[in-house]
Amino acid sequence: MIEVRDIRKSFDGKEVLKGISTKYEKGKTNLIIGQSGSGKTVMLKTLLGVHTPDSGQILFDGQDYALLNVEEKREIRTEIGMVFQGSALFDSMNVEENIAFPLKMFTQKSDQDIKIRVQEVIERVNLNGANLKMPSEISGGMQKRVAIARAIVNNPKYLFCDEPNSGLDPKTAIVIDELIQEITHEYQMTTVINTHDMNSVLQIGEHIVFLKNGKLVWTGNSQEIMHTENEDIIDFVYSSDLLKEIRNFHNTKKI
Numbered sequence: 001m002i003e004v005r006d007i008r009k010s011f012d013g014k015e016v017l018k019g020i021s022t023k024y025e026k027g028k029t030n031l032i033i034g035q036s037g038s039g040k041t042v043m044l045k046t047l048l049g050v051h052t053p054d055s056g057q058i059l060f061d062g063q064d065y066a067l068l069n070v071e072e073k074r075e076i077r078t079e080i081g082m083v084f085q086g087s088a089l090f091d092s093m094n095v096e097e098n099i100a101f102p103l104k105m106f107t108q109k110s111d112q113d114i115k116i117r118v119q120e121v122i123e124r125v126n127l128n129g130a131n132l133k134m135p136s137e138i139s140g141g142m143q144k145r146v147a148i149a150r151a152i153v154n155n156p157k158y159l160f161c162d163e164p165n166s167g168l169d170p171k172t173a174i175v176i177d178e179l180i181q182e183i184t185h186e187y188q189m190t191t192v193i194n195t196h197d198m199n200s201v202l203q204i205g206e207h208i209v210f211l212k213n214g215k216l217v218w219t220g221n222s223q224e225i226m227h228t229e230n231e232d233i234i235d236f237v238y239s240s241d242l243l244k245e246i247r248n249f250h251n252t253k254k255i
């Protein structure tokens with residue numbers, strides 16, 4: 001579990017995170033949602049340790065990150081797997097080399113052990129037979145699978161995903177969402193996902209944190225978000241006039 005307590009972060013005097021407190025639970029897909037500029041990326045980067053909060057605490061399974069020594073901080077960072085927006089694969093490496101990269105960089109595993117582990121995750125994300133393909137030779141959905149495989153190859157406790165299905169068609173996006181949810185449950189990881197994709201919110205939103213202008217204005221799950229009367233959520237979920245009309249139509253029918 002990751003707990004954030006009253007996190008604040010400013011850039012050049014402009015406060016971007018305004019006292020966020022929440023818990024990202026283990027074994028759940030925790031979503032950070034909100035409009036562009038609401039602070040989702042800054043929040044995720046703060047969890048990653050890229051940004052240092054101006055105040056507040058981040059606790060990884062009860063350990064206050066700011067109070068850890070350099071070695072302990074390094075240890076926590078090796079327990080984080082990251083799926084970057086756009087996959088961020090190494091173009092000059094094939095699928096299995098991309099996936100093996102964190103093991104070669106951050107562990108002392110033998111070549112044989114690396115080979116076995118890489119094959120395990122290749123099978124887990126259904127990339128069988130694609131081992132020697134280059135990123136340019138595979139589809140966007142397969143590239144995401146490689147990115148997910150690379151993120152989980154070192155058995156992380158925490159999995160962070162930045163817009164994991166951006167650029168994918170809706171069907172592939174759902175498959176990728178479901179894969180992330182399955183592995184979250186299976187490996188009991190604490191998964192935090194940045195998204196503004198409403199399909200993801202409804203499909204895998206087990207714990208949703210809604211940010212608006214750097215403030216947390218709502219938390220709940222995918223069922224609750226459909227029935228809330230919170231105006232900010234309604235505005236976000238029913239962003240188009242057509243969707244607003246459909247909602248009004250359903251509400252009128254209920255009366």
Ligand SMILES: Nc1ncnc2c1ncn2[C@@H]1O[C@H](COP(=O)(O)OP(=O)(O)OP(=O)(O)O)[C@@H](O)[C@H]1O
Pocket residue numbers: 011012016034035036037038039040041042043196
């Ligand atoms: N390194 C930085 N320096 C200065 N300002 C920043 C920095 N990073 C983010 N910001 C500002 O913080 C605010 C929140 O940005 P952030 O990228 O977190 O939004 P977001 O919700 O992730 O948006 P999007 O969905 O478009 O990615 C924006 O006003 C942005 O300009």
